[in-house]
Structures are given as C-alpha cells and as structure tokens.
Amino acid sequence: MIERVAHKLAVSIKHAAPDHPASIEVLKFPIVAFINAISIVILSIGVALLTNRMTETIIALVGYALLRQVSGGIHIKSGELCILVSVFMITIFSMADFTQPILMILNSISLLLVILFAPSRIENQTRIPPKYYPILKIISALMISTNFLFNSSVLSAAYFVQSMTLIRWRR
Numbered sequence: 001m002i003e004r005v006a007h008k009l010a011v012s013i014k015h016a017a018p019d020h021p022a023s024i025e026v027l028k029f030p031i032v033a034f035i036n037a038i039s040i041v042i043l044s045i046g047v048a049l050l051t052n053r054m055t056e057t058i059i060a061l062v063g064y065a066l067l068r069q070v071s072g073g074i075h076i077k078s079g080e081l082c083i084l085v086s087v088f089m090i091t092i093f094s095m096a097d098f099t100q101p102i103l104m105i106l107n108s109i110s111l112l113l114v115i116l117f118a119p120s121r122i123e124n125q126t127r128i129p130p131k132y133y134p135i136l137k138i139i140s141a142l143m144i145s146t147n148f149l150f151n152s153s154v155l156s157a158a159y160f161v162q163s164m165t166l167i168r169w170r171r
Helices: 002-016 024-051 054-071 079-094 100-117 130-150 153-164
Strands: none
Touching (some): 002 079, 024 054, 024 079, 054 079, 054 130, 054 153, 079 153, 100 153
16 A cells, blocks of 8 residues: 555656656655655554553654664565554553663663674665765664663663664574
8 A cells, every 4th residue: 555655656746747867666765665654653653642651652763763774674575564563563662661680681682783783784775885884883882872871671672673673584
C-alpha cells in the first residue's frame, strides 16, 4: 500500500515537473521513507496515549532513530511490516524498567556491538563517503556511552535492539 501511494505521488510530481532529471523511482524512494517515518511516529504516539507512556515513547523514538541514522542496520523489506515492527518495539522500549546491573550489561553489549559493527548496511542508504564511517562509529559509541550517565532503561532497550541490527548474520 505504501509503495502504491508513493508511486502515485511520484508520478504526480513527475507530471508537474516533466523536465526534472529525477526518475519516478528516484522520486518514490524519499516518499516511501517519509510515509514510513511519519506512520511510525503517529502510531507510536497513539499507542503512548493509550499506555500513558508519552515521555518514554518520545525518548525511545528519538534515541532509536538517532542511533539508527549514524550506525545503520538491517532493513525490513516491507514498509508495512517495518511500521508494525517499529511501533511494537518502540512500545516495548517505552515500558522498559531495568535494574542497574542489567542497564550496565545492556549498555556494555550495545557499546561493544557498535564498536565492532557500526556503521552497517549504509552503503546504498547515504551519501556520506566511506572515509567518514569511522566518525559515524565514534558518534554511535558516544551516544551509547552517554547512557552510562543517564541510566535510562528506555534508551538502553532501544540502543540494545538497534545495535543488534548491525550484526551481519551468516546464512
């Protein structure tokens, strides 16, 4: 459904500016990304209203999204499935409540994973040249390291799951 809506919007844009060099497929890509992102935010906030976890949900959304932007990770092929999984995970993150030892363990594992694997799978997703990838790794590690100070269960859960998406599992 998202692909169809994005395609129709891209065709409309192309008809409005037929001389523009971008193809319909090139125009469609950011539209799909925008629809996915806005759907995740709106649905997550809707669930947060029902669960009374608005602050935690916003922390989860921002923390997960920022780390994902700099560290990369696996992508779910279906836009609809991506939205469902993301909203489910953000909701779970918003309810996280870990003890101090568990926080330290999750933060440490997350930090190790970004040091080992970040950035992952960003080659076709960004225009950032590979020479800057070490900087993305450092930013990822610094983001996770701040949670040793904040001690946020929500961020710990979000960072842990995001850092797991960096691993390239063998098939």
